[in-house]
Amino acid sequence: MPAQLLDGVALSKKIRTEIAARGAIVTAKGVRPGLAVIVVGENPASQVYVRNKVKACEDVGFHSVLERYPLELGEEALLARIAMLNADPTIHGILVQLPLPEHIAAERVLEAISPEKDVDGFHVANAGALMVGQPEFKPCTPYGCMKILESIDYPIRGARAVIVGASNIVGKPMAMLLLQAGATVTICNSKTRDLAHHTKDADILVVATGKPKMISGDMVKNGAVVIDVGINRLPDGKLCGDVDFDTAKYIAGWITPVPGGVGPMTITMLLMNTLEAAEKAAKH
């Protein structure tokens, strides 16, 4: 029997309805949630994603500003712009789209965002807070993956979770969230020996490597939850994940599709973090 599909679009729709309702309440108190999205350069994928983020804001009634800068923008100019947004009371969340051009030090930029407005959860202060179990903002993609697990009431406590990919923005925070939920967590990376040995042991398998279809069905445990964070564009223009969906779907118990799985949930949790930033601002 093929796996049950974990529909990120349907789940997003449900959560975004709640976000819109809470957004209306805080707006009525005089604080309309506001997100600023900055993108530097012309990376076509980035342009699509940032437009999706702005559109998502409009759909839930949030204020948003999209700032597009040429590739040549200097680091100092970007830092100055962030300082302005940090001080802007109409903006509760600031997102600087990654990757940034090579002449800009991404770490410096991420650390310049006020941690209270760091709705990506990428600031070291937020990464550290997550590690000690007091997250201000959970990074949107891992947060969305946790919501997916919650949606099927999956018993995370005691489960074996394996994450393939150890990035600061997905793999590592995902490990922290699963660990806090009581899973036994293994993080694999590009040097891991006998990767399949690990992945086949996983009740929960999260894949975030950026390598198209690298996890095939024979690397998946029977009945596992497979969460595919990858979004790769193939030469024919189609999108695919880091999991080979067509073979994994016959082995997994649940699986996220690409597109329509984790991607929409990432944007939904960005809206959630922006909402919560505004709710906190309204209390001050």
Ligand SMILES: Nc1nc(=O)c2c([nH]1)NC[C@@H]1CN(c3ccc(C(=O)N[C@@H](CCC(=O)O)C(=O)O)cc3)C=[N+]21
């Ligand atoms: N500071 C920062 N924060 C990010 O959150 C961030 C970033 N930089 N840089 C790039 C990645 C990528 N990312 C995606 C979010 C949603 C979809 C998404 O909604 N994807 C749709 C398909 C979209 C399409 O058709 O291309 C889906 O999976 O169904 C994709 C990619 C956020 N990122």
